[in-house]
Amino acid sequence: MNLVFRMAAYRSLLVVALLALLVLGPGYGSISAADESLAERGWRLLRTKTYLPPDFDQQVFDELWKVWPEPERSRAATATPAERRQMTFSRYGLMEAPDSDGTGPALGYVDNGNSGWVMNCFACHGGKVAGRVIPGLPNSHTALHSLTEDVRLTKLRLFKKPGHLDLASLKMPLGTSHGTTNSVIFGVALGNLRDRDMNIERARPEPKLVHHDMDPPPFWNVKKKRSLYADGFAPKNHRVLMQFMLLPTNGPDKLREWEPDYQAVMAWIEAQTPPKYPYAVEEPLAATGQKLFEQHCSECHGRYGKDAHYEQLTVPIDVVKTDRVRLDALNPEHRTWMQVGWLSRFGADVVDVDPKGYVAPPLDGIWASAPYFHNGSVPTLWHVLHPDQRPVVWKRTEDGYDQQKVGLEISTFDAVPEAARTSYEKRQHFDTRAFSKSAAGHDFPNRLKPDEKRAVLEYLKTL
Secondary structure: OOHHHHHHHHHHHHHHHHHHHHHOOOOOOOOOOOOHHHHHHHHHHHHOOOOOOEEHHHHHHHOHHHHHOHHHHHHOOOOOOOHHHHHHHHHHHHOOOOOOOOOOOOOEEEOOOOOEEEEEEHHHHHHEEEOOOEEEOOOOOOHHHHHHHHHHHHHHHHOOOOHHHHHHHOOOOOOOOOOEEHHHHHHHHOOOOOOOOOOOOOOOEEEEEEEEOOOOOOOOHHOOOOEEEOOOOOEEEOOHHHHHHHOOOOOOOHHHHHHHHHHHHHHHHHHHOOOOOOOOOOOOHHHHHHHHHHHHHHHHHEEEEOOEEEOEEEEEEHHHHHHEEEHHHHOOHHHHHHHHHHOOOOOOOOOOOOOOOOEEEEOOOHHOOOOOOOOOOOOOHHHHHHHHHOOEEEEEEEEEEEOOOOOOEEEOOOOOOOOOOHHHHHOOOOEOOOOOOOOOOOHHHHHHHHHHHHHHHHHHHOO
8 A cells, every 4th residue: 555655646746747847847846956967957958948038939930931032942932841941950050959859949049938049059159060960069150140131031021029139230240251250249249238246237338349250169178278268368157158148138136046057057068078080090190290289289289198288378469460350359348347347256257358369279179160260260270280271262061071171171262252142142251351350370380391280180180
């Protein structure tokens, strides 16, 4: 009888738990589960909890194809729903989650429970390499501005209210090349609406915004760093991760309520490991490359293997000579605002208000994170090692991977082709002559001979 009673009680508790999940949502109940690590909780929160208003709903997503130009629109009209979904993902650089059943939001979005697609970190930090989707990999396919333009047109056609990105993109670019975003300036613009305690101050004068595109870094290298961003000015803490949710709809109390969530998110980020190179490696050549790397490159980028060591180093801009727009774009007022405010725990976490250059990043998984440099201007590691042969304009394929040059499979051009007439087609081409997009600098490999460069390239595959 005791066994029967216990089984009945267990079934009753299970029913209550399931009802709680249905009524209160997927974030209820399991958050404090004893068998869930902090990192696992961070992953679950990123995949199930919404922190922003939705950008669009499922109906808008399903009808985006109706504003496409020909012949894409006609092809979509005759496609199956599954084929049309794939075409839409391909057009805008959206990724299927590893556990996706082929329905619902992409990896970079969360369902708000009412068919709304709410953006999360994976919009920029959930990408694919050689066709394989990896959460934490930079999304070098993202076409956020192109997506937002078409969302806005679709909402107008459906008589739906525009969202915050629809309106913001009328005043500021969300990304002028596919694969990069103007995300740094998002943080500046949103931060300008807050005082040091995160109270909302809408009347503050608008700062000068220097728009520029960035290539997001891979999450798996965050654990090696002591600060964040290309210039290393921001402290590595969970609060800094929250700056992209500083819409006025999220008041200071809401940020403090969500702070434990982002401690878990940071734990998930720091638990990530780089993917292993999936193709053949010439081991003897790689061994030679390791010696050359340690002689010429490890001072800035660290050592790997059994004697691994990375000491974060900022290389002065006059030494590295890469595009300096990112370094100059953040005004001293914004840096100081972070230094004295809530994001840095009121200065308890170090903020560099006057950085002098760019951080030489760790190179774990470097084979997977093309394109290179902070602005994403260099498509392969071969081009990193051959500064004088970097393309002026290049366009990538979607899933191709260049095993010889180690990076994106591309076509190169002397200029953006005249056939690229629409803004969407122009954004598919990375033009290194444009503002903030220079591929110059980091010419240190010029000290190596051609066969030495080949050996270093082979070694970089193994990191």
